[in-house]
Amino acid sequence: MHITLDRHLSTPLVQQLSEQLLAWIERQRLRPGTRLPSIRALARSQAVSASCVIEAYDRLVASGWLEARHGAGFFVAERKAGVQRDAGESWGEASDGRWRQFHEGHGDVLKLGCGWLPVAWRAEAELAQAIRQVSRGAAEALFDYCPPQGLASLRLQLHKGLARLDICAEPERIVTTQGASHALDLLVRTLLVPGDTVLVERPGYYNLYNLLRLHGVRMLEVPRTATGPDLAVLEQLLAEHRPRCLFINSLYQNPTGTSLAPKVAYRLLELAREHDLRIIEDDLYADFQEGPATRLSTLDSEQRVIYLGSLSKTLSSSLRVGYLVADSALVARLAELKMISGIGTSRFAEQVVGQMLANGSYRKSVQRLRLRLAQHMAKLLGQLEACGWEVFCEPFGGMFVWARVPGRDFAELDALALEHSVLLTPGSAFDPQGRASDWLRINVAYGQDVRAQAFFQHAGRPSAS
Amino acid sequence: MHITLDRHLSTPLVQQLSEQLLAWIERQRLRPGTRLPSIRALARSQAVSASCVIEAYDRLVASGWLEARHGAGFFVAERKAGVQRDAGESWGEASDGRWRQFHEGHGDVLKLGCGWLPVAWRAEAELAQAIRQVSRGAAEALFDYCPPQGLASLRLQLHKGLARLDICAEPERIVTTQGASHALDLLVRTLLVPGDTVLVERPGYYNLYNLLRLHGVRMLEVPRTATGPDLAVLEQLLAEHRPRCLFINSLYQNPTGTSLAPKVAYRLLELAREHDLRIIEDDLYADFQEGPATRLSTLDSEQRVIYLGSLSKTLSSSLRVGYLVADSALVARLAELKMISGIGTSRFAEQVVGQMLANGSYRKSVQRLRLRLAQHMAKLLGQLEACGWEVFCEPFGGMFVWARVPGRDFAELDALALEHSVLLTPGSAFDPQGRASDWLRINVAYGQDVRAQAFFQHAGRPSAS
Numbered sequence: 001m002h003i004t005l006d007r008h009l010s011t012p013l014v015q016q017l018s019e020q021l022l023a024w025i026e027r028q029r030l031r032p033g034t035r036l037p038s039i040r041a042l043a044r045s046q047a048v049s050a051s052c053v054i055e056a057y058d059r060l061v062a063s064g065w066l067e068a069r070h071g072a073g074f075f076v077a078e079r080k081a082g083v084q085r086d087a088g089e090s091w092g093e094a095s096d097g098r099w100r101q102f103h104e105g106h107g108d109v110l111k112l113g114c115g116w117l118p119v120a121w122r123a124e125a126e127l128a129q130a131i132r133q134v135s136r137g138a139a140e141a142l143f144d145y146c147p148p149q150g151l152a153s154l155r156l157q158l159h160k161g162l163a164r165l166d167i168c169a170e171p172e173r174i175v176t177t178q179g180a181s182h183a184l185d186l187l188v189r190t191l192l193v194p195g196d197t198v199l200v201e202r203p204g205y206y207n208l209y210n211l212l213r214l215h216g217v218r219m220l221e222v223p224r225t226a227t228g229p230d231l232a233v234l235e236q237l238l239a240e241h242r243p244r245c246l247f248i249n250s251l252y253q254n255p256t257g258t259s260l261a262p263k264v265a266y267r268l269l270e271l272a273r274e275h276d277l278r279i280i281e282d283d284l285y286a287d288f289q290e291g292p293a294t295r296l297s298t299l300d301s302e303q304r305v306i307y308l309g310s311l312s313k314t315l316s317s318s319l320r321v322g323y324l325v326a327d328s329a330l331v332a333r334l335a336e337l338k339m340i341s342g343i344g345t346s347r348f349a350e351q352v353v354g355q356m357l358a359n360g361s362y363r364k365s366v367q368r369l370r371l372r373l374a375q376h377m378a379k380l381l382g383q384l385e386a387c388g389w390e391v392f393c394e395p396f397g398g399m400f401v402w403a404r405v406p407g408r409d410f411a412e413l414d415a416l417a418l419e420h421s422v423l424l425t426p427g428s429a430f431d432p433q434g435r436a437s438d439w440l441r442i443n444v445a446y447g448q449d450v451r452a453q454a455f456f457q458h459a460g461r462p463s464a465s
Numbered sequence: 466m467h468i469t470l471d472r473h474l475s476t477p478l479v480q481q482l483s484e485q486l487l488a489w490i491e492r493q494r495l496r497p498g499t500r501l502p503s504i505r506a507l508a509r510s511q512a513v514s515a516s517c518v519i520e521a522y523d524r525l526v527a528s529g530w531l532e533a534r535h536g537a538g539f540f541v542a543e544r545k546a547g548v549q550r551d552a553g554e555s556w557g558e559a560s561d562g563r564w565r566q567f568h569e570g571h572g573d574v575l576k577l578g579c580g581w582l583p584v585a586w587r588a589e590a591e592l593a594q595a596i597r598q599v600s601r602g603a604a605e606a607l608f609d610y611c612p613p614q615g616l617a618s619l620r621l622q623l624h625k626g627l628a629r630l631d632i633c634a635e636p637e638r639i640v641t642t643q644g645a646s647h648a649l650d651l652l653v654r655t656l657l658v659p660g661d662t663v664l665v666e667r668p669g670y671y672n673l674y675n676l677l678r679l680h681g682v683r684m685l686e687v688p689r690t691a692t693g694p695d696l697a698v699l700e701q702l703l704a705e706h707r708p709r710c711l712f713i714n715s716l717y718q719n720p721t722g723t724s725l726a727p728k729v730a731y732r733l734l735e736l737a738r739e740h741d742l743r744i745i746e747d748d749l750y751a752d753f754q755e756g757p758a759t760r761l762s763t764l765d766s767e768q769r770v771i772y773l774g775s776l777s778k779t780l781s782s783s784l785r786v787g788y789l790v791a792d793s794a795l796v797a798r799l800a801e802l803k804m805i806s807g808i809g810t811s812r813f814a815e816q817v818v819g820q821m822l823a824n825g826s827y828r829k830s831v832q833r834l835r836l837r838l839a840q841h842m843a844k845l846l847g848q849l850e851a852c853g854w855e856v857f858c859e860p861f862g863g864m865f866v867w868a869r870v871p872g873r874d875f876a877e878l879d880a881l882a883l884e885h886s887v888l889l890t891p892g893s894a895f896d897p898q899g900r901a902s903d904w905l906r907i908n909v910a911y912g913q914d915v916r917a918q919a920f921f922q923h924a925g926r927p928s929a930s
Contacts, residue, residue, distance in 0.1 A: 182807035342647035
């Protein structure tokens, strides 16, 4: 059994131990009934207390992975249909809520914490028209495979769009993907091996954490401040460890809505150069930009930053179109992996998106979205303040506000929300270790719904009352 | 350095050594300039001859991974943009031709060896109509994410279609994927760990080999005969090794076009039970079926067989819609990985396909395809015989004929083909080790083209001449 506990991490040892035991059980595919080491033996081999081992085992019993047999020890449990990798407490409290936003048939529940805009806000007429145009055009779009790097016409449009953000990305340096998560998966599989260490923001994107955990990559957490990652912590982690890369949202970060300040960005690139650190800049809210913005890819002159973009948030999550920009050698490896793991992306979807980028209908539709988001953001921030909510930092734009009600934990808020037919996403989902949190990600687009308004008022604690 | 050479494999030691060295260089991300062990030291540690090591090093020099410095030894080379993982000889001669079929702009070259049907054969009117209908329907199809297992309405239609093949697959046991290669990727990532051993057919699907190699899985090769895998070899490999699973095309195998005989299928399942072997049955030519056919999933009563299907060959490669059927516990893990690695499939594409399955237009279109394929197959087999070609086995149906011209190697055939504007796929691409082969996969749908006809005649050696 190969277990390495790190006393320098902020993650409690109990949690490290239970997670690594679970990973080991899965990796070894231990059969039900296999006996685990005794408490004493494990405590000795890992140099931890017996109570630490007991608690780690107990957690795995509670989540259905182990069973305790009186007097005989702990054994791998029979897998029940309901007990999946995401069911254990060790995978974070997010497990319960993680995919529930994605299931069909929620009836009239308002997904206040979800990560996308309402269908009613989207460019329905424009997208439907582009789809019909492509369906009447060259038959190749309907039937053929896509080339390994993606459709050349789409990559040309993406190149032009990036040039407007002062990002120089020749079409040859772009690979299309099935959204940003797919881009992250390709990158993790190409750049990292199990046991590698990387830097992630806390709070941050839950599915990135899932992906890194799945790949056996160790995460070092950098707190996200109002102006970007906490540089003091970052410097210390860089000095003590040798992380291979940093994953970051520069603009309108998910879930805090904060954006990178120019000084922070500049220092970040300096540190990256000093420590030979790669940066993966996930810029999927790029097209929501209002006013000036700071991006690492704009400042970077040494191809140290890998840039990700996606049309899922601004145009359609259904079409699955995203992309990444990297140096040519990496692009070739990523395109190869993209073919091996799925024979590429959808030519039809890329043709539709490319057409909307070319004919200007995409640009017009995101202008509408930006205006609407800005109005909703302003209203919501005022209302939350009036209701006694605390906001982490007032965002300059984007879709998210990170907020809480001092003194109320998630369980309390969740119960109140359900009374008002509101579905929340727990703050713990945005913590790399799934630690409990009283913060909530609020999607501003849903904030003016009567159910959300009732929830804000009932959950809030106005200072006047 | 961890290298394990297996003297029981049919793969030459030199090839095993060069492949494992390459994998090690990549895994360790050795920097350019890193020195490799001396020839003598490596020969001693691996108990092979010095000439074996020299040849392995030379291959890596030839493919640009290493450089030899006179008198000083072998060093990791600077990576050039053109030198990618697929460029080395050790990755098979397929490298040159592997993705060339997928690139845009081939002009008027006939892709005689490609793996899909011509656009002109496809159900253009029906697919375009379904797309337009979906574009006018509920906006969710245009904008929303898909649930983790895939759209329920599509899974219901797939379930009904499988019932007609006597495969019992409740919608709850189906996960949709972005085609069969994506399904294979999800399975390999979920079921296998690096170092595992599996059984593959030889010749077989090149992208499965790529995927297994990428994942560090060892392949044991079972020759494909006219009636299925060679059972004598299979039994011996099962007795000597403990492979975790077997990958197989039961019907119209790629590339030989052969189908499983009932007796072989029955014995195969018996062996699988005895050796606790999982079988992954990739049935992507299912809907080309003419007359009776034998499938392992139909016979299997213990959920030992995982079934894959795809709409890429019969309907559209552009939409990226495939699926797999497995037991519920595995389905939950696969759906989880599908979300983590890409937030699922395209709702739009699944809605379009589901609609064509439901309204009968898909069924009508594959009936037309079957008839056309059967006519082309009969003609082609007659012509090849007349031109002095040798056919591995006359297929009962499907898209492929596996054929050669006795005495002509691939280089010769390829040169002749290019003279007639015909693009071939080398037989070596269908060999797990990329060994040279004089066999060619011929796609019957392109066989009546004048360029193909001229090539068959010029390359062939009629006995009368």
